[in-house]
Amino acid sequence: MSEPLDPAMFDDCGDVLGPVRIGDKWTARILVCLKDGRRRFSELRVPLRGITPKVLTESLRAAERDGFVERHAYPEIPPRVEYEITDLGRSLLGVMETTCAWTAAHLTELIRARQAYLDRTAS
Amino acid sequence: MSEPLDPAMFDDCGDVLGPVRIGDKWTARILVCLKDGRRRFSELRVPLRGITPKVLTESLRAAERDGFVERHAYPEIPPRVEYEITDLGRSLLGVMETTCAWTAAHLTELIRARQAYLDRTAS
């Protein structure tokens, strides 16, 4: 971690896998919703205000595929499905919260930078 | 940082600013290229294999706008422009390297998760 001088290191760490859907809109939010326990499909839709079932399914499938969540389906009627965060997912969530915390900690700097840029380019 | 229970925390930390272009394809790579000193436009194009001038300009402008890089233009002929990482940009780079390191550290887990998913869904 001390010699990462090649920008190619961000190519999914060497193109070993395809894209990992970490920086997308929903993965982080889903992991947050799961951090305190299992949640059902419909339960997830509440805090994830505005997400459509199609997009939620896509996001959950991708997270399941990469091992961030586990899907538990109970063949009842009506059907019941619960999603659970894995250790890997919890570990990833920690990294994501760090990034989020960075933004929060530097909000005023970001705002000032944007204003300064506007002032500079207003000419 | 211990009570981030609302997934809305990822909405750019509250929609105070517009999108901050942190998770895009080029910002991290650019900051890596600048970490050891100022670089000129054409110098950046070398390690950033394949980037077109248009996209490099867009990315640099966004990074400048958010205060991650500084642009130093010298009105000579032929023109010379140097880009320099700021303290804020260096701080962000640290976070990005952490995320990258996480992926590297969990590569085998990711690969195994994908294979397991394929095996499960092959039915």
Next chain:
DNA sequence: CGGTATCCACGGGGATACTG
């Protein structure tokens, strides 16, 4: 040298409606 100008491809994501 350090960009602009145009055009275009693609994938994430949203809206709406329907189903086992």
Next chain:
DNA sequence: CAGTATCCCCGTGGATACCG
């Protein structure tokens, strides 16, 4: 309840050509 099925929008980013 837990999804599918369609259709569509838009932003990132790539290709190519041109300019002061």
